[in-house]
Amino acid sequence: MKDPRPLRWLLLAIAFLFLGLFVGLPVVAVFVEAFRKGAGAYLDAVRDPETLSAIKLTVLTAAISVPANLVFGIAAAWLLAKYRFRGKKALLTLIDLPFSVSPVIAGLVFVLLLGARGVFGPFLEAHDLHVIFAVPGIVLATTFITFPFVVREVLPIMQDLGSDEEEQALTLGASGWQILLRVTLPKVRWGILYGVILCNARAMGEFGAVSVVSGHIRGETNTVPLQVEIMYNEYNLSGAFAVASILTVLALLTLLGKKFIESRIRVRA
Numbered sequence: 001m002k003d004p005r006p007l008r009w010l011l012l013a014i015a016f017l018f019l020g021l022f023v024g025l026p027v028v029a030v031f032v033e034a035f036r037k038g039a040g041a042y043l044d045a046v047r048d049p050e051t052l053s054a055i056k057l058t059v060l061t062a063a064i065s066v067p068a069n070l071v072f073g074i075a076a077a078w079l080l081a082k083y084r085f086r087g088k089k090a091l092l093t094l095i096d097l098p099f100s101v102s103p104v105i106a107g108l109v110f111v112l113l114l115g116a117r118g119v120f121g122p123f124l125e126a127h128d129l130h131v132i133f134a135v136p137g138i139v140l141a142t143t144f145i146t147f148p149f150v151v152r153e154v155l156p157i158m159q160d161l162g163s164d165e166e167e168q169a170l171t172l173g174a175s176g177w178q179i180l181l182r183v184t185l186p187k188v189r190w191g192i193l194y195g196v197i198l199c200n201a202r203a204m205g206e207f208g209a210v211s212v213v214s215g216h217i218r219g220e221t222n223t224v225p226l227q228v229e230i231m232y233n234e235y236n237l238s239g240a241f242a243v244a245s246i247l248t249v250l251a252l253l254t255l256l257g258k259k260f261i262e263s264r265i266r267v268r269a
Helices: 005-034 039-046 049-082 088-095 103-114 121-126 135-146 148-161 164-171 176-187 189-205 208-214 224-233 237-268
Strands: none
Touching: 005 237, 039 049, 039 237, 049 088, 049 135, 049 148, 049 176, 049 189, 049 224, 049 237, 088 148, 103 135, 103 208, 135 189, 135 208, 148 176, 148 189, 164 176, 176 189, 189 224, 189 237, 208 224, 224 237
C-alpha cells in the first residue's frame, strides 16, 4: 500500500527543511564567515603558527590513535565473532563504554589517574614522565573515546559471514595468521575501512576529553578544536571559522567516504 502523494510531499518537505536548517545552513555559515574578510585573511588564520601547531598535533594524535584502534578493533571483533567464552557480554559492554560516558568525564578520569595528584601521579613524577597536560595524555584520551568505532563496524560483518571459509582453510592446513590475513580480512576490508574513517573523523574532531587533559598550552597541547575555541573566545571570529572550516571539510570527506563504502558493501551483499 502506497502513502498518499500529499503525505509523501509533506514528509519530504519536513525532512529537507530540517536538514536545511540544522545541517546545511551551519555548513554554509562556516564557509561564509571563514571567507568574510577575504582569502588573504583566511590564509593568514590557517598559516598562523599556533594554528599550524594545532594541526600537526591533531594529525599526530590521529596517526597514533587510529592504528591502535585498528589493531584492537580487528582483534576484538575476531575474538567476539569466532569464540565463545565467559564474560563475552561484559566485554561488549565495556567496548560500548565510550559511547555512554561523557568525554569530559573520561578526560577527568585520566586526570585523576595520571595527573600530578592522581593515583599514579607520584610514580610518573618520580620518573619524569609527563602524561597529563602533554601529548601522551591527549593521545590516551583520544584513543579511549574512539576505540569502539572499528570493532563496532567489523563485528557485525564477521558475524554475518560466519566461519565456514575459515574452517575450510584450517582443514587445508592454513595457520592462524594465514587465515586472518588471506581469508578473514579480505572479507571484511570495507567494514574495516568504514570504521577507520569514522574513527579518524572523531579523533580529529574530539573536544571534550582533550580539553580536560590538554592544559590549553598554546603552540604545544592545543588541537584544532581547541584552537577554534581559543580564537573564538578572543573575538577572532573570521580566524575561528577559518580553522573550523578545516574540520568541516574533514566531515564532508568523511560523509562521502561513508557513502562510498556503504555502496560497496551493498554491492557485495
